[in-house]
Structures are given as structure tokens and as C-alpha cells.
Amino acid sequence: MSIPFAAIDDYKRAAAECAIALLGDGMVVGLGSGSTAEFALGALARRIGEGLRITGVPTSDRIAALAGRLGVPLTDLGTRPIDVAIDGADEIERGTLNLIKGGGGSLVREKLVARASRRFVVIADDRKLVDRLGNRGKLPVVLLPFARTLALHRLDALGIAATLRRLNGREVVTDDGLLIADCVCHNIGDAAALAARLAAVPGVVDSGLFLGLASEAIVAGAGGVHVIAPISA
Numbered sequence: 546m547s548i549p550f551a552a553i554d555d556y557k558r559a560a561a562e563c564a565i566a567l568l569g570d571g572m573v574v575g576l577g578s579g580s581t582a583e584f585a586l587g588a589l590a591r592r593i594g595e596g597l598r599i600t601g602v603p604t605s606d607r608i609a610a611l612a613g614r615l616g617v618p619l620t621d622l623g624t625r626p627i628d629v630a631i632d633g634a635d636e637i638e639r640g641t642l643n644l645i646k647g648g649g650g651s652l653v654r655e656k657l658v659a660r661a662s663r664r665f666v667v668i669a670d671d672r673k674l675v676d677r678l679g680n681r682g683k684l685p686v687v688l689l690p691f692a693r694t695l696a697l698h699r700l701d702a703l704g705i706a707a708t709l710r711r712l713n714g715r716e717v718v719t720d721d722g723l724l725i726a727d728c729v730c731h732n733i734g735d736a737a738a739l740a741a742r743l744a745a746v747p748g749v750v751d752s753g754l755f756l757g758l759a760s761e762a763i764v765a766g767a768g769g770v771h772v773i774a775p776i777s778a
Contacts, residue, residue: 577632
């Protein structure tokens with residue numbers, strides 16, 4: 546049975562508000578990209594209006610612009626240590642909290658911010674929970690434009706069907722001038738091995754595999770909001 550869009554937005558908002566409640570005065574916060582992260586940014590702006598003092602590090606030009614309109618102060622990556630990063634995900638693997646991200650195209654900056662953070666909190670509606678990565682959609686892989694043909698040929702040689710992402714017939718170009726190949730990788734059994742194979746392909750900048758980065762996931766659905774820690778934690 547399909548879930549109404551209004552209910553999904555309610556779940557995203559609930560997860561986002563739970564994450565924003567974790568923040569305290571003086572923190573530097575990584576601001577993720579995507580629809581769920583935008584709910585978090587709205588909740589953060591409300592808390593700032595109530596007196597919370599934080600500084601944000603945006604992961605996309607869109608989020609930087611939205612933060613500016615909402616009055617959220619920003620700084621650059623590396624200016625100060627990031628206390629908490631809050632971001633959404635396309636898939637969250639039960640148990641490991643390994644992720645697939647990049648549906649919105651900002652995965653390079655998102656991964657940099659996640660790695661630079663002391664705590665990385667993932668927020669999502671419960672549709673994003675999977676038993677194995679690759680079960681819901683494709684895996685984004687970021688390419689240098691100069692090497693697109695070589696990279697696509699090498700991915701094909703690995704048995705990975707990859708298609709350059711397009712919008713309205715034109716190649717999607719990220720904020721950093723990179724291209725995105727969406728790869729068919731169903732039911733990923735060894736995500737670390739796949740990440741290593743992708744990293745070895747000439748022209749590949751990064752992939753949407755976020756492994757061992759999430760401190761916890763805040764997931765909301767019809768049964769309420771749940772905070773999930775990785776089993777190894």
C-alpha cells in the first residue's frame with residue numbers, strides 16, 4: 546500500500562526535528578542536502594529564532610542559499626571542527642547503518658562533511674531502511690567529465706551497468722563541476738569491496754557508499770520516531 550506524500554513529509558519532519566533537538570549553543574553543524582535535510586534546516590532556523598547560537602557548514606549551493614534566506618549563519622569546511630552533521634539518505638542498511646546517498650547529487654561534499662564531523666546523524670522516513678544496500682535504487686558514482694568515457698567503459702568491464710544522469714535531456718553537473726553515473730548494484734553483499742573497486746576506476750571521484758560513518762539514524766514512520774545505533778556500536 547502506498548503512503549500519501551503528506552504522511553511521508555510528516556515522517557521526514559519528525560525525524561528532522563528530533564535531530565535538531567540534539568543541538569546546543571556554540572555548536573558547528575554540518576547541513577546536509579535533500580528534502581529531509583531541508584526539513585532539518587527549517588527546524589534549525591526556528592531554534593535560532595528562539596535564541597540558539599550555532600554555525601552551519603552547508604553541503605550544497607542550494608542549502609547555502611536556503612540557509613542564507615532563513616538566517617542560519619554559515620562557515621567554511623575546516624574553519625572550525627564540526628560537532629554534528631545531520632543529513633538524509635537514500636538507503637540505510639539495518640544493523641550496519643551503512644548508507645547509499647547521492648540522489649540529490651551532493652554526495653562529494655556530504656561525505657567530506659560527514660567524515661569531518663565528530664557525530665554524523667542520519668535522518669529519514671522508514672521507507673529508506675533496507676536489509677541490504679542496493680535494494681531500493683541505483684548507486685550514484687561521481688566522475689570527472691574529462692574521463693567520463695574511460696570510466697564508463699571500466700565500470701562496464703566490472704559488470705556494473707552505469708548511465709550518466711540527465712535532467713531534461715542534459716547531463717547533470719554537480720556544484721563542483723562533476724558528472725554523476727547511476728549504477729545498477731542490486732543487493733550489495735560486500736559494500737567495502739565494491740567501494741574499493743569503484744575507487745580504483747580511473748575517473749571516479751567518489752561513490753554514494755557511506756560506510757561506517759553514521760553514529761545513529763533517526764527514522765520516523767507510522768509507528769513513531771526511533772533512534773537506531775549501529776550493531777557494532
